[in-house]
Amino acid sequence: MNEAVQTSSAFTPRVFSGIQPSGGLTLGNYLGAMKRFVDTQDTGVQSIYCMVDQHAITVWQDPEKLRHATYELCAGYIASGLDPEKSILFNQSQVPEHAQLGWVFNCVARMGWMQRMTQWKDKAGKNSQNASLGLFAYPALMAADILLYHATHVPVGEDQKQHVELTRDIATKFNHDYGVDFFPIPEPVIEGTATRVMSLRDGSKKMSKSDPSDASRINLRDDSDTIAKKIRKAKTDPEGLPSEAKGLEDRPEARNLVNIYAALNEQSVDQVLADVGGKQFSEFKPMLAELAVEKLSPISSEMTRLMADTSQIDAILAKGAAQARDIATPILKETYKIVGMVG
Ligand code: AMP
Ligand code: TRP
Numbered sequence: 001m002n003e004a005v006q007t008s009s010a011f012t013p014r015v016f017s018g019i020q021p022s023g024g025l026t027l028g029n030y031l032g033a034m035k036r037f038v039d040t041q042d043t044g045v046q047s048i049y050c051m052v053d054q055h056a057i058t059v060w061q062d063p064e065k066l067r068h069a070t071y072e073l074c075a076g077y078i079a080s081g082l083d084p085e086k087s088i089l090f091n092q093s094q095v096p097e098h099a100q101l102g103w104v105f106n107c108v109a110r111m112g113w114m115q116r117m118t119q120w121k122d123k124a125g126k127n128s129q130n131a132s133l134g135l136f137a138y139p140a141l142m143a144a145d146i147l148l149y150h151a152t153h154v155p156v157g158e159d160q161k162q163h164v165e166l167t168r169d170i171a172t173k174f175n176h177d178y179g180v181d182f183f184p185i186p187e188p189v190i191e192g193t194a195t196r197v198m199s200l201r202d203g204s205k206k207m208s209k210s211d212p213s214d215a216s217r218i219n220l221r222d223d224s225d226t227i228a229k230k231i232r233k234a235k236t237d238p239e240g241l242p243s244e245a246k247g248l249e250d251r252p253e254a255r256n257l258v259n260i261y262a263a264l265n266e267q268s269v270d271q272v273l274a275d276v277g278g279k280q281f282s283e284f285k286p287m288l289a290e291l292a293v294e295k296l297s298p299i300s301s302e303m304t305r306l307m308a309d310t311s312q313i314d315a316i317l318a319k320g321a322a323q324a325r326d327i328a329t330p331i332l333k334e335t336y337k338i339v340g341m342v343g
Pocket of ligand 1: 018
């Protein structure tokens with residue numbers, strides 16, 4: 001049964017977030033996104049998580065690899081602890097209303113807003129004339145992802161803050177232009193010690209699945225030896241660990257490793273430093289490697305198990321898409337009515 005559409009400013013809290021199936025998952029995705037999604041699902045707030053395959057194709061994707069990455073991402077969500085009985089988990093292209101609302105928002109967003117997006121500038125680079133139109137319009141589709149569910153809270157990593165702010169601008173302009181109070185103004189939720197996990201090779205760059213150096217990141221599918229080796233080789237400075245967070249200022253690599261430890265062990269940075277302050281990295285790195293293997297290897301094995309029979313994932317995705325559409329359909333219908341479309 002379809003839910004009633006909320007049209008007042010008192011919106012029920014609802015969480016939405018998405019991850020692109022555009023390659024393997026990294027420790028950055030796990031700590032900055034997935035682990036936090038899992039922590040949210042027991043708070044009683046309805047949570048909706050999406051595999052945004054339509055975002056992924058804004059840059060070239062090999063079709064077979066895209067399909068595989070979508071299954072892997074779904075397996076990654078579940079292996080990280082996301083329970084499809086508690087949260088809605090689905091694939092964007094199986095809910096066509098995203099693209100439909102995305103078109104309406106293409107007509108609300110302004111060229112100038114899009115041109116200011118730092119991710120567009122980074123991804124399009126010098127050759128922006130040759131970038132896809134989809135890459136340019138992508139933040140309007142992201143706004144549709146969120147607002148199609150009247151979501152009020154969007155847990156993301158630091159890099160997505162600007163896109164959530166643009167979503168707020170689109171919602172505000174839509175409400176203003178049509179004289180309605182229809183879309184909520186969603187809040188980015190950027191909390192915890194791992195909202196920006198940095199590269200293991202360069203503390204000024206974020207850990208990313210697209211970094212050409214595999215040593216720069218920990219992949220969720222890395223085996224224990226590889227994880228330990230990458231941590232052993234991670235860049236640090238010659239000093240030992242301080243006993244307070246203040247001592248990590250201007251030491252981006254040291255801070256990153258401590259942040260990762262804190263996030264994996266569910267401690268604050270100060271708690272970690274109270275234990276390890278005074279140690280050298282030669283002692284701390286093996287502790288971090290052991291912790292990372294302990295936390296990540298069960299996720300990796302569960303992903304392997306799930307990937308062995310993708311029919312289970314197909315069933316989860318079909319159910320998730322149906323649940324998502326139950327919420328999305330009436331909201332899109334009401335949007336069309338507000339805009340003046342006959343139907
Ligand atoms: P992406 O893999 O770019 O689709 O990102 C999916 C989610 O993971 C988003 O919420 C990102 O903000 C988050 N994320 C990606 N890389 C990192 C990182 N290095 N540190 C923290 N969060 C990240
Ligand atoms: N743009 C996000 C990224 O690259 C992924 C994304 C798409 C998303 N739609 C979203 C995140 C909606 C949060 C909410 O990481």
